[in-house]
Amino acid sequence: MTDGTIDLQALAAEAYIYGYPLVLNLDEVDRFSRKGMGSLAPAPFNEFSHAERLAGPDTPSADANHDTVYSVAQLDLSGGALLLTVPDTDGRYYVLQFVDAWTNNFAYVGRRATGTGAASYLLTPPGWDEEVPLGATRIPVPTEVATIVGRWACAGPDDVAAVQALQEDTHLEPYWTASGEPRGLPTHTYISDDEPELLFYEKLRIRMASFPPAPADLTYQQRFARLGLLDTQSPYTHPEPDLAEALRAGYAAGKEKVEQASSHEGNSEGHREGDEEQNGWQLSYHAFDYNIDHFEVGTLKDPQWVCADRELGRMLRATSAHTALWGKHGYEAAYAMAWHDSDGSPLEGEQSYTLRFEKPPPVDAFWSVTVYDLPDRHLVANPIDRYSIGDRTPGLSYDDDGSLTLRLQPQRPADPADDKTAANWLPTPDGRFRPVLRMYTPRAAIFDGTYELPPIRRS
Template identity: 55%
Template sequence: MSDAALEALAADAYVYGSPIVRGLSMVGTFVERGMGGGLPPTPFNRFVHAREPATPRTELPSANSDTLYSFAQLDLSGGPVLLHVPDSRGSYFVLQFVDAWTNNFAYLGRRSTGTAEQAWLITPPHWHGTASEDVQVIVSPTTVATIVGRYVCDGPADLPRVLDLQRRLTLAPLEPGGVYAGLPEADPGVPAELRFLERLRLWMAAFPPAEPDLAYQQRFAPLGLLDTGTSPYLGPEPGWVAALAKGLAAGEERVEAVTGPAEDRPAGEWAVSLHLFDYNLDHFGPGTVASRDWRTADRRAAYLTRAAAARTGLWGNHAYEATYATTHDDAGGRPLTGARSYTLRLDSPPPVDAFWSVTVYDLPGRRLTENPIGRYSIGDRTPGLAYGKDGSVTLVLQHERPTDPVETANWLPTPAGEFRPIVRMYQPRAAVLDGSYRLPPLEPR
């Protein structure tokens, strides 16, 4: 195969494989090193809980501060696990299940299964056992998967309630004593330029995708991705390494190109990610919507969408659970920066059945930043939020504290430099999902 053909194939492999590499690398981080913001290293099949909403100490990009996170990395190679979900008494929560390929394959919670106490058995693929009558079953498409829990927290006074729910959210093996495989580890002798491919090779084999994707993977044989046993990337020929590295860089550029704003987008328009997570075409467990409206029609196109989602919103929800909107510039088309002040006037607040919020993140890290009032999001649950007589609400986004008391009540502090806002709408209504509700642009002042 010519160098040009190798480069093109490696670029396709990056688009196809970057989600599993990103996702399982994050799984490994949770298990081996932990995350910032009070999330210590935690073994498989055990929950780790944030004890406060996301802050600048939280390392997860674009983390939300509306809810307290609960994470569990599942290893089902040793058998199924039992999940106990406590009664939240009507309060919003969601437990989102994500497989190794970043497919959202099940949701439990207020929207999907209600808020009463629940018991579930989570099984590996092709499990042939029998569950007891008092539990419901979720089949994981891969033996390693992730549970992302989000429990709404309405400020410090509400924190004890949420911490108690987290304490009673538990996992236990169906049959103790199982042997667990964990994540295969890459050979340390593989050169840095090819470690992505080595991880992809190992994890593709350990966590097979759906049958149609297995067929697609066959085209990557010339890259060594289907090799078993000893790594093909040990002691490789320099020209081969150069071609593969160049192709991987091209694939990364392809993904980056689709994560930015469209060139023909009107100034200040919000990009609403209604279908960013519709790449799951094969696995529809409890709480998922399997209709055509929520599935990408073209499987090849779904690979690029999946890569973009893993790049910008790893482990994000389908829009029917929570809809996210973001913008990169103001009404005049200028990049958003803390050097300016902006208003966001909502003539009518977002139509939701749970709640909505606005959060800002610095760039390029997409992290929360410190501010003098410790406010990292603003929305319908913000104490003292000032509404107009007509029901509208005008939010003020700027770095410095406003002098007007009403503006201070509606102030969302921004980073000093460039930033990106995200509007989150939990349990969005039809007007959000059909696109008829539109957010206005940020107006510079």
């Protein structure tokens, strides 16, 4: 079907898939600046918000990370360039991940990408052509609004103070040539929340114009002219009946496609389209490979990490925004999830399981396993306040052959001979649960099949 003959409903569904990441992302940027997120307090544009503790059972966020403490800044470069300075972390793992308005991960600063020494970076808006100050590294930002998501390795509550000192030494400030006040997010024409479909397309219209994508996508956007998405004035306040009907139907169809592609047959406990599976683990190593246009500091422009098919990439971008907004490339941290044991039975909190690593996951930073309840995917309180376990866990006990057996079960293991099993115990919540294995700065063996994740077995 050609662009000229494609019906409006199908075109509206296509536009929904294309525009969903942009709309969702900037809605979250706006919400963060006003209300914060989880343990992160709200902060205005161009200022960091630093979490003051590790995530715990009272953290409302799904899949809360218990390995790192967060720092997040929403950037607005409409007033000019920003200077970012980072401290010397003395080898501690950290990453500052840069995400543009379209959810492209376009740069990384941190241990893997740039080392752990003190450094300065000049963040420049589109069209900037001035001199870079001596000693600073330029990071061109593809869109005037963007996000920095920072994660600092934290070994536990006693380590939080050291992380806070590093956070306090991480600064954003206007570069001296900055000439104006940041504009913030563009204001769209008022449309009632009672018309969510029309409101979505209105947000998409104004945000597409305010934050142009790469040239190839600018050309692609022309196909949406018939929907009014390229109009300079909103056509959605009093739309023609045929257009309104097509937008409402296309919104529903596009939303259903994104939700189905995000999980297996719409089951939130299933496997996302395109993910691989290994011994019962769902591997989401390539969920963020849709950026094929912007490769700045710390990114890998390697075919292994670039989804060259733009059509496939647009759906991948939408599903990743839907399930894991602001997630990072697998080469920075590789994630795997499991819902079932080695026999295919759902993981249940009243059962006991073993996870035996013949060899620990090959990483250059560290790895961990965290369990979450279902369906909320929250951390759940337990008697020993342990929410993750991994190579940084004090007292972890390895077998004589170098293997490591973790115990996932609700009660403390009873082993009168020694405390080895208790040292390797990760408490599980009541009911269904899902473990997540995180591997920071993974080595090539994780991706080329040389290393395989072990199955979870009922004990």
